[in-house]
Amino acid sequence: MKVKEIEENSRGDGEEKARQVEEEVYGEGEGVTIKKISSTRLLKYDELNIETDQISASHGHRSRKNADWVTILKLAFQSIGVVYGDLGTSPLYVFTGIFPNGINHNDDLLGVLSLIIYSITFLTLIKYVFIVLSANDNGDGGTFALYSLICRHAKVSLTPNQQAEDKDVSNYKIDVPNGRLKRASVVKSMLENSQFAKHILLFTTMLGTSMVIGDGILTPCISVLSAVEGMKEATSYFTDYRIMWISVGILILLFQIQRFGTEKVGYSFSPILIIWFLFIGIIGLYNFGKYDPSVIKAVNPMYIVKYFKRNKKNAWLSLGGVFLCLTGSEALFADLGHFNIRSIQISTCAIVFPSVILAYIGQASYLRQHNEDVSTAFYSSVPKRVYWPMFGVAVMAAIIASQSLISASFSIVQQSLALGCFPWVKVVHTSSKYEGQVYVPEINTLLMLACVGVTLGFKNTLTISNAFGVAVIFVYILTSTFLVLVMIMIWKTNIFLIILYVLTIGLMELLFLSSVLSKFVDGGYLPLAFAAFLVIVMYTWNYGYRKKYMYELKNKVSMERLKEIATNPSIHRVPGLALFYTELVQGISPIFTHYVANVPALHSVLVFVSMKSLPISKILHEERFLFQRVGPYELPIFRCVVRYGYTDAREEQEYSFEETLVDQLKQFIREDLLMFGRPEGKIDMVSESNGSKGIRIDEEELQREVGLVDDAIKNGGIVYLMGENEVMASKGSSFGKNLVINYGYNWLKRFVRKPDEVFMIPRKRLLKVGMTYEV
Template structure:
């Protein structure tokens, strides 16, 4: 492969054929060895540079500071609004001892320091996938380093994509190799990793349901302090109205109101930190001694089981922490580190310290700590900003839900839904109509059903801690296999941060029957949908792989005199990467005509965030050349936009022309090398060198290759002008005869129900209806 790439680079820089031949002679390459390289390798080898996804670490400080400011409005809305309800959710039965407040404050301080600050800001953010974050980013890193994917769609050429490469340390350890080998050889491990990724995804979607409920309900609940005529029922219905409004405006995109997010959240942080300092100085300055972890030990000694149960309320102080990692793709690691360390972390600490100082003097106000601790002149400004901050926090989680479903869809783990990109300026801002309305119904149902932040908080904690624990598990695999981290550091991470998260997880699970079942119920429903779709998706792929059509069979079909070639370009879509799908045979059996140029297009998702446009298309010929039949693999990352501004047809044709030119160059070089090998053999036998005789023949052969290339490009242009027809395979899937009950339910009922009620291929890829032809076939799986 490296030799071929080297040759092509030489031809692109204008080196003569004699010099090329000398290079081949020096390396003693045979024609047979060169012909082992497929034209697909040549296509991937001629890609120019590593443009696509630039490293964000080289940005100027002015840009980093600007991104840090913008990230405040997008990333920290959820964790920033936690002071609205943390103390109320922790002391559900009131405050029994004055020092319990110090114990809880100490727990909040160390939890905020260990999890969001140390774990996420300084460790997890390093595990980004070329700038993208979240559960899928970690899964993708593992999939690229170890072959743990369940679909046999890997290609050697995938490693040539610039974003695909991993910068690995040189000191490879035995532990990393052993773990990698076990993962690759264990089918159970592959399924478990995919299952864990689906579970983490489902829990984040559960966050997208619960965050709007608890944030809006907590903020609106503050109106009770202004008037006693507002009942709990009215608060619930006001919250429902705000939630419905919030979901109804999703289709307009977040960038329409995005400019106001950062200033509002900055004002929010300024106000809560300022009020925190005011309360600290006014009520009890001694609460700062809660920095001593001794108060945590004393808190557990006094309250025992009740202290352990109260951890479910304290964990709400770190809700939205996963957004630090999930949203890193929209900003940079450095910008999020700056905004967290300089603004968010100190503001939250001051807010909790101030509320603790207030509670030391007013135990009976614990259920309404936030609003009761606000000075009277600041009440209405804080109420307005609190409602706005709650809406922004909800917006961030809703947008994050859309993004993670987009990632799931690209990896075949979610049914087809329409992805609407709402902003041409900001990539990653998407809107999914079906999911939006389902989220709205779920939020309204949860708000009306639970009515109080205490019950919703019980549900919220489980979703938060589950995602954090899964992230830690994936991170340990990354530390061992990819980073080659010292084993003592890995053990320290597991013992300190891992044990803290497991302690919180055990606490939130205790409240399973008090609302904690809700996120698990959401997760189970989503997991059932994702598993059903992914399982049948894999079964279909294996069916097509087992029944694919050989190139020889395609050649027989194309040269058959019973078939006529009609003008035009036909693009035949499938998901099969290795070969031609069986549905083509079904098509030609019913339509005895082929277009003058036929391209089999395979849409493939790589386990990376983005694939640069110039590295997206890979081509391969179906021999002989006169057939004008090609195979094409179009590669996307899990955050790539599928419907580019530039029409897909035009991009396909332009890239195909480039391939034809490169392939002609490769063929000419191969033939020259073959002649050189023959001459080299003659010289070794003592024969006379015949360079002068062969030089003219070489020149004639090159001219023939160029003429053939021009003719082929002309045929392609004529086909393009005659029109493009998109042939889309619509596969009906049924269980095979004699299948078990479980398999019949999975395929005949579960999968087909989802397929009937969701988008079809043409709607997902925006294929023009006037030039689309659907080809139906039934697969028995």
């Protein structure tokens, strides 16, 4: 006989008792097993539809966040080949971009070098490496990671979040500010109570994401073109036309290797990038000693003041060129999901930062004696004996430079996809060892076509650099905006430190923005055009997604209506386990009643399956399934929420998924009976000596209930049911709503993956039911 003893513990004030399972004892002859189950886990079964505001305990991304030093060093090595290409190859074109019309005064080089040194120190090293990386979402970075982090600390999402089915996910951490932290509470309340603020927050997130993708288009173009242009220094055979087509060929090859994944690409590219950083560092040190060691005076920021006094408006305009030394810094954060904080900090401080600073110092030292070579500053400053080896490494480094923003584009598309802000595309997880390393084939193809188009259209690096700066600076400012919100609401940072950040880093970024916008008509419009297109696509998809979701939520099937359907004698019961898929989490989709009206039959066991994407990066496997009984005991009808983080792979084998779901369902049935019993079952209440109570369940009763699932599968197998809905604007809707829903959203739906592909449902056992929603 199996016996389970349950203690009832009072929560006080007349509230419903919270039961807590203390131990499970198996009778003689069957061994003894003791199993601990927390009360918080049990509460989820009867509070699935109650919204909650606080979730405690936190862990996540264990394999990267708490990695051992061997793993950290491996990731640091990989990160060099993925993250730093853009930042590391900036010396190819920065001085050319700063002085497009030549150097007017020799001391201008000291002012510009000082600007470069302090810009990299403050904006790359301090801002990104030591501040922004800490604002990650359980190990993932990027604009959407910041947005999801804010959504978990305040109810600012336009779709319901902080729900009961998320309450015991261990890395879904919410720390509600207490009364002493009024500033955090005020900002939180302002965001939560303003619908306008919520829309602005979402729009800003989409804009930042679009700008990063735009950066992913421009980075390969300028990096490859600037490297290949070195051929002109060697021979006149390589004209601008030939260089353009060579660059196009290299770009196409680059995008073809993305399918091999970040790990393979990183290990392949990292040795080349390490050689590159060693070369530019050593050559920079060589030029510093050979030409003009006095450029070390540039560490004095007074040379910046003198530079602006001397050149006034031209100095301000040149900031757009100075800003090019920072391109690629955003990739440190956006690519964080492929690596971890410590690995990026190590690789930046040990290799990247010193090498890049030495490269700029060396070029400035050379140009102090060769002002006329500013248009070809990088290649002219390379010693002739190592010119061709340096050229070969530069071309390979430029190819690799494109990798950082391409990988970042994959990551942020995956994040926005999981949060309902991007049309369904295929996401391939390319590494079983490292979480977050993904490849998105459709995005890869679009990026390749866009890169080829930009290269053929602009033909040279100067025009592309104008566009490049606009894309990057917008991302910088949007990241800083979100970071300030994180500092106030989540970190609860001292107000003086926040003001210091805004007055230093914030003002520097605004100054750079004012400069790069002056080049709007000279190519700066391009990233804004890319961003506008992507924001329209993302907002259209998200608007249709939200309207459909809210329609289902408003018209969900009530428990009373479900019982009426389940007990209706005209509806036949057929053997089998049916998994009815729905995107609705807070109830049963109205498409179920439409299904029953057209197919008057129900399977012997029915499970409503909802795929829930939480605004966190990863869900532990043991926390993925959440069950609730929704019908009377004589009718085995259940709800199951299958929870995924935005970096979780859904490419699970169908049989593995089915087997896990069935095992979890049977475990739930057993625990549900042992906790609450069955009114007509063979249950005895037993008084204990300590005053607590327990329930003794007949083992035959348990086996019979659990056996219903096995019998259903044996006799009828597992069948998948799915509603296929069409969304239309309701009568009387505005012209804008009709345009977005009837044309924009439905047009996008025709070109993206279908829900059964997204949820990896086997088509041979799938039955679809169509229904039109008027939203």
